[in-house]
Amino acid sequence: MSVVKPAIDGLLDRTENNRFLLAALASKRACDINSMLRDQHSRVLAVQDIDDITVALSGKDTISMAMDEIASGDISYDREIFDAALSGRSSSEA
Template sequence: MSVIKPRIDDLLEKTDNNRFLLASLASKRACDINSMLRGQHSRVLAVQDVDDITIALSGADTISMAMDEILDGDISYDHERYVSALQHANPEA
Protein backbone atom coordinates (compact mmCIF):
# COMPACT_ATOMS: atom_id res chain seq x y z
CA MET A 1 0.00 0.00 0.00
CA SER A 2 1.27 3.45 -0.78
CA VAL A 3 0.18 6.94 0.04
CA ILE A 4 -1.20 8.64 -3.07
CA LYS A 5 -3.39 11.37 -1.59
CA PRO A 6 -2.18 13.30 0.20
CA ARG A 7 1.26 13.11 -1.37
CA ILE A 8 3.96 11.77 0.93
CA ASP A 9 6.26 14.69 0.08
CA ASP A 10 3.60 17.17 1.20
CA LEU A 11 3.15 15.26 4.45
CA LEU A 12 6.89 15.10 5.09
CA GLU A 13 7.12 18.89 4.78
CA LYS A 14 4.82 19.10 7.81
CA THR A 15 7.21 16.94 9.86
CA ASP A 16 10.63 18.32 8.89
CA ASN A 17 11.08 15.44 6.42
CA ASN A 18 11.11 12.97 9.31
CA ARG A 19 9.34 9.77 8.25
CA PHE A 20 9.34 8.37 11.78
CA LEU A 21 7.67 11.49 13.14
CA LEU A 22 5.08 11.42 10.36
CA ALA A 23 4.30 7.77 11.06
CA SER A 24 4.07 8.44 14.80
CA LEU A 25 1.75 11.43 14.39
CA ALA A 26 -0.50 9.63 11.93
CA SER A 27 -0.60 6.48 14.05
CA LYS A 28 -1.43 8.31 17.26
CA ARG A 29 -4.16 10.37 15.60
CA ALA A 30 -5.60 7.30 13.84
CA CYS A 31 -5.85 5.54 17.22
CA ASP A 32 -7.59 8.59 18.68
CA ILE A 33 -10.07 8.72 15.78
CA ASN A 34 -10.70 4.98 16.05
CA SER A 35 -11.35 5.24 19.79
CA MET A 36 -13.73 8.13 19.24
CA LEU A 37 -15.64 6.25 16.56
CA ARG A 38 -15.80 3.05 18.62
CA GLY A 39 -17.99 5.01 21.04
CA GLN A 40 -20.57 5.23 18.26
CA HIS A 41 -20.33 1.52 17.46
CA SER A 42 -23.57 0.51 19.14
CA ARG A 43 -25.58 3.11 17.22
CA VAL A 44 -24.28 1.88 13.86
CA LEU A 45 -24.82 -1.78 14.72
CA ALA A 46 -28.42 -0.98 15.53
CA VAL A 47 -28.82 0.21 11.94
CA GLN A 48 -26.76 -2.39 10.06
CA ASP A 49 -24.21 -5.13 10.57
CA VAL A 50 -20.72 -3.89 9.61
CA ASP A 51 -17.21 -5.20 10.07
CA ASP A 52 -15.31 -1.91 9.97
CA ILE A 53 -16.96 0.76 12.07
CA THR A 54 -14.60 3.51 10.91
CA ILE A 55 -15.32 3.14 7.22
CA ALA A 56 -19.02 2.71 7.92
CA LEU A 57 -19.17 6.01 9.81
CA SER A 58 -16.79 8.14 7.80
CA GLY A 59 -16.22 6.50 4.44
CA ALA A 60 -12.44 6.57 5.03
CA ASP A 61 -9.92 4.63 7.05
CA THR A 62 -8.39 6.28 10.10
CA ILE A 63 -4.86 6.57 8.69
CA SER A 64 -6.18 8.48 5.67
CA MET A 65 -8.20 10.73 7.95
CA ALA A 66 -5.14 11.38 10.14
CA MET A 67 -2.89 12.16 7.18
CA ASP A 68 -5.46 14.58 5.77
CA GLU A 69 -5.53 16.33 9.15
CA ILE A 70 -1.72 16.54 9.21
CA LEU A 71 -1.65 18.03 5.72
CA ASP A 72 -4.37 20.55 6.63
CA GLY A 73 -2.39 21.60 9.69
CA ASP A 74 -5.07 20.38 12.11
CA ILE A 75 -2.54 17.99 13.65
CA SER A 76 0.99 19.14 14.38
CA TYR A 77 3.75 18.75 16.93
CA ASP A 78 5.79 21.01 19.17
CA HIS A 79 9.11 21.23 17.32
CA GLU A 80 11.12 22.54 20.29
CA ARG A 81 9.75 19.87 22.61
CA TYR A 82 10.48 17.19 20.01
CA VAL A 83 14.09 18.33 19.57
CA SER A 84 14.52 18.55 23.34
CA ALA A 85 13.22 15.00 23.76
CA LEU A 86 15.64 13.74 21.10
CA GLN A 87 18.57 15.41 22.82
CA HIS A 88 17.47 14.01 26.17
CA ALA A 89 17.31 10.50 24.70
CA ASN A 90 20.76 10.86 23.10
CA PRO A 91 22.90 13.22 25.23
CA GLU A 92 26.03 12.72 23.06
CA ALA A 93 24.32 14.32 20.04
Protein backbone atom coordinates in the same frame (compact mmCIF):
# COMPACT_ATOMS: atom_id res chain seq x y z
CA MET B 1 -1.66 0.46 0.42
CA SER B 2 0.13 3.59 -0.73
CA VAL B 3 -0.28 7.24 0.06
CA VAL B 4 -1.31 9.01 -3.13
CA LYS B 5 -3.35 11.90 -1.80
CA PRO B 6 -2.08 13.77 0.04
CA ALA B 7 1.34 13.48 -1.56
CA ILE B 8 4.05 12.07 0.68
CA ASP B 9 6.35 15.01 -0.12
CA GLY B 10 3.78 17.47 1.23
CA LEU B 11 3.33 15.39 4.35
CA LEU B 12 7.08 15.23 4.92
CA ASP B 13 7.29 19.02 4.54
CA ARG B 14 4.95 19.28 7.55
CA THR B 15 7.28 17.12 9.64
CA GLU B 16 10.69 18.51 8.66
CA ASN B 17 11.27 15.52 6.33
CA ASN B 18 11.23 13.20 9.34
CA ARG B 19 9.51 9.98 8.29
CA PHE B 20 9.44 8.68 11.86
CA LEU B 21 7.68 11.81 13.09
CA LEU B 22 5.16 11.60 10.23
CA ALA B 23 4.42 7.97 11.03
CA ALA B 24 4.10 8.71 14.75
CA LEU B 25 1.75 11.68 14.19
CA ALA B 26 -0.43 9.77 11.75
CA SER B 27 -0.54 6.68 13.95
CA LYS B 28 -1.45 8.61 17.09
CA ARG B 29 -4.14 10.63 15.33
CA ALA B 30 -5.57 7.55 13.59
CA CYS B 31 -5.83 5.82 16.97
CA ASP B 32 -7.60 8.88 18.44
CA ILE B 33 -10.05 9.01 15.52
CA ASN B 34 -10.75 5.29 15.80
CA SER B 35 -11.41 5.56 19.53
CA MET B 36 -13.70 8.54 19.01
CA LEU B 37 -15.71 6.77 16.31
CA ARG B 38 -15.98 3.57 18.34
CA ASP B 39 -17.30 5.57 21.31
CA GLN B 40 -19.88 7.25 19.08
CA HIS B 41 -20.82 3.90 17.62
CA SER B 42 -21.43 2.32 21.00
CA ARG B 43 -23.69 5.19 22.03
CA VAL B 44 -25.67 5.61 18.82
CA LEU B 45 -25.78 2.40 16.81
CA ALA B 46 -26.55 -1.19 17.62
CA VAL B 47 -24.93 -2.65 14.51
CA GLN B 48 -23.40 -6.11 14.69
CA ASP B 49 -20.98 -8.01 12.45
CA ILE B 50 -19.03 -4.95 11.25
CA ASP B 51 -15.30 -5.51 11.63
CA ASP B 52 -14.08 -2.04 10.68
CA ILE B 53 -16.56 0.35 12.23
CA THR B 54 -14.48 3.38 11.24
CA VAL B 55 -14.88 2.72 7.53
CA ALA B 56 -18.55 1.86 8.05
CA LEU B 57 -19.25 5.18 9.79
CA SER B 58 -17.00 7.59 7.91
CA GLY B 59 -16.30 5.94 4.56
CA LYS B 60 -12.53 6.43 5.02
CA ASP B 61 -9.90 4.58 6.97
CA THR B 62 -8.36 6.38 9.94
CA ILE B 63 -4.85 6.61 8.47
CA SER B 64 -6.24 8.46 5.42
CA MET B 65 -8.17 10.78 7.71
CA ALA B 66 -5.05 11.45 9.79
CA MET B 67 -2.87 12.09 6.73
CA ASP B 68 -5.46 14.55 5.37
CA GLU B 69 -5.43 16.41 8.70
CA ILE B 70 -1.61 16.55 8.72
CA ALA B 71 -1.55 17.82 5.13
CA SER B 72 -4.08 20.55 5.90
CA GLY B 73 -2.15 21.66 8.98
CA ASP B 74 -4.89 20.67 11.43
CA ILE B 75 -2.50 18.28 13.17
CA SER B 76 0.98 19.38 14.20
CA TYR B 77 3.51 18.82 16.94
CA ASP B 78 5.39 20.90 19.52
CA ARG B 79 8.93 21.13 18.21
CA GLU B 80 10.48 21.86 21.63
CA ILE B 81 8.89 18.76 23.17
CA PHE B 82 9.90 16.66 20.14
CA ASP B 83 13.51 17.90 20.27
CA ALA B 84 13.65 17.32 24.04
CA ALA B 85 12.37 13.77 23.59
CA LEU B 86 15.01 13.07 20.97
CA SER B 87 17.78 14.34 23.21
CA GLY B 88 16.51 12.38 26.23
CA ARG B 89 15.45 15.41 28.26
CA SER B 90 12.02 15.82 29.81
CA SER B 91 9.76 18.47 28.28
CA SER B 92 10.08 20.60 31.46
CA GLU B 93 13.84 20.81 30.94
CA ALA B 94 13.44 22.11 27.37
